[in-house]
Amino acid sequence: MGRAPKKADTGGRPSGLPLPDPKGALKAFYAGTRLESPVGGFLEVLGVHSLEDGSATVILECSTSSIRFELPIKAATRTEKAKVKQALADGSDPTCPRHGSEQRLFREGSLLVCHLCGIPFGKAA
Numbered sequence: 001m002g003r004a005p006k007k008a009d010t011g012g013r014p015s016g017l018p019l020p021d022p023k024g025a026l027k028a029f030y031a032g033t034r035l036e037s038p039v040g041g042f043l044e045v046l047g048v049h050s051l052e053d054g055s056a057t058v059i060l061e062c063s064t065s066s067i068r069f070e071l072p073i074k075a076a077t078r079t080e081k082a083k084v085k086q087a088l089a090d091g092s093d094p095t096c097p098r099h100g101s102e103q104r105l106f107r108e109g110s111l112l113v114c115h116l117c118g119i120p121f122g123k124a125a
């Protein structure tokens, strides 16, 4: 009782159609290769929106039809967070466990976030 209603999913953030093969799209996204559009052409990453629960949504636009798609990205797992914590403990620059050792994590407030997938993987030291 008296609890504020949960923010609706449509709360102003850009949205798109779900991709028919989100698993394949995610794989390509993490590998940094071009994503094929389900309607022909390629998908360009328009932006990444980090969500409050630690997950994120990537907004993609088809290069030929301009149709927008969205790709949900799962929040960091315990293993991934542990990896980042270990890197910090070792004194090395933590990198994105999904994007690989070339993609450094950036400090956003108290969090370490991958700019490509929008996922916070740990707390800044």
Ligand SMILES: [Zn+2]
Pocket (backbone or CB within 6 Å): 096, 097, 098, 099, 103, 114, 115, 116, 117, 118
């Ligand atoms: Zn990443």
